[in-house]
Amino acid sequence: MGEPLLEIKELAKRFAARAGGEASPWVIRDLSFSVADGEFLTIIGPSGAGKTTLLNMIAQIDAATGGEVRFGSETAPIGDPKALRPGLACRIGYVTQDDHLLPWRTTLQNVLFPLSVQGRLTAETRARAEMLIRTVGLNGFEDHYPHELSGGMRKRAALIRTLVYDPPVILMDEPFGALDAQTRTQLQADLLRLWNLGRKTIIFVTHDIGEAIALGDRTLVLSRPPSRIAGEHAITIPRPRDVRDIMSHPDFAPLYQRIRAQVQ
């Protein structure tokens, strides 16, 4: 798979101690892995394993306490929140657990927001935005405000808001966590279809083993905190995959059992 695009070495994180209190425990310690260009990596771990913290450090909205986060030839500042460069010049997109749509902007305005602040709002990018809106079935809801959309629609809007400016790396933090099973499968299928269009590097965090297998090229298992890598699994199920029918593939059950044995 060539030179890794993103490399995490001996990453460590603990939050600042409360005034007068003891030092807070390590959330992440000795965590190392790398991600190849164009890879779909899924990360699975028990709740409280610092999954969101890990993504925050990669996106540079939170500073690591120790170790190294290298993206291409650039390393993230360690222990200095002021020196962080969130999203590292729009090359790392981030789809969070909550959709974080701006409530005062319509669907279309939300999707166009990154393009407009990056000064890239042209007829061409606008057409791309409209194409993405159609692809995920949000056409007809362009002028709706977020509170007028269903949970699944808001997720779709948040997803294409990141896809629209085409960052080479996209971080996803349990983006489909709070949805019903059916909407969730639909969105997973949508995501795979969109990923096939442009083969980006995706780091997708989830607590659902089935989802990790259905989407990823490779799955990492995080241990309980202080988190490190407890296991690594190549997902051999060939693409294109049908997420609705993924469980019937002969490789699914053994993978599922091996991963479940490691998730505690």
Place this chain on the structure above:
Amino acid sequence: MQEERRINDGSVAPHRIAAALRARGDQLIVLVVLIAIWQALSAALGTYWVGSPWGVATRFAAGIADGTLPGQAFYTVIEAVAGFTLGALPAIALPFWLRRAPIVSAILDPFMVGGYGAPKLALAPLFILWFGIGIESKIALVAFTVFFIVYFSAQAGVRALDARLVQMAQVMGASERHVARHIVFPGAVPHVFAGLRIAMPYSIGGAVIAELISANRGLGYLIQLGATNFDTTGIFVALAATTCIVLAGNWSVTALERRLLRWRPASDLALQAGS
């Protein structure tokens, strides 16, 4: 999807219109009861003490017909609008500047609380001393009153900012200027309007009170004149005019708010409009 939207409108709108009509009807009943009580009181105590609804209504109509009432009211409205603008604009802008200067903000805080708590009525003589008995002292009093109310609302709005929204915008490439314009400001607008809605009656009231103390024009002057001449009906006419202006002002602020805050769920707006 067009279909779905139409169905939505069809099921929600008539229900809400019916509720609004019902509320209007009930308001009318309350108004009639209040006027009936007033009428009964004037019959029992005599018009010398409480005037009478009919007397006030005829004087009110006559005042409008000969142009004296609108003339005096215009003067008061000018003071209120000018003072409201002069007070509200810096009160809205200041918290946005101070967001980037938390130390300055912390230094200013107790003084702002002091200014908020100061009895504005007691300041009226000072403003008259400084700015004379003309329109300037009234505008100053209104601006001073409005400023502190709006300042604290706008500050609450700026402080209620969702840090995650800012982080997400930064990840997407938003600069500090973008964050201020597209996230901090729109997020604070509901709070700003809450302040404006509270400040609006105070701006009319402040103007009238300043006129009461010293003026030769305005609705406050009419009240003062009525008091000097033991003309209860005259006082009530001026009060009725003041009330009408406050209602019109409130309606304007609410209409502007509805326009600017279309993005909020309807239930939020309904709750606020009802308050």
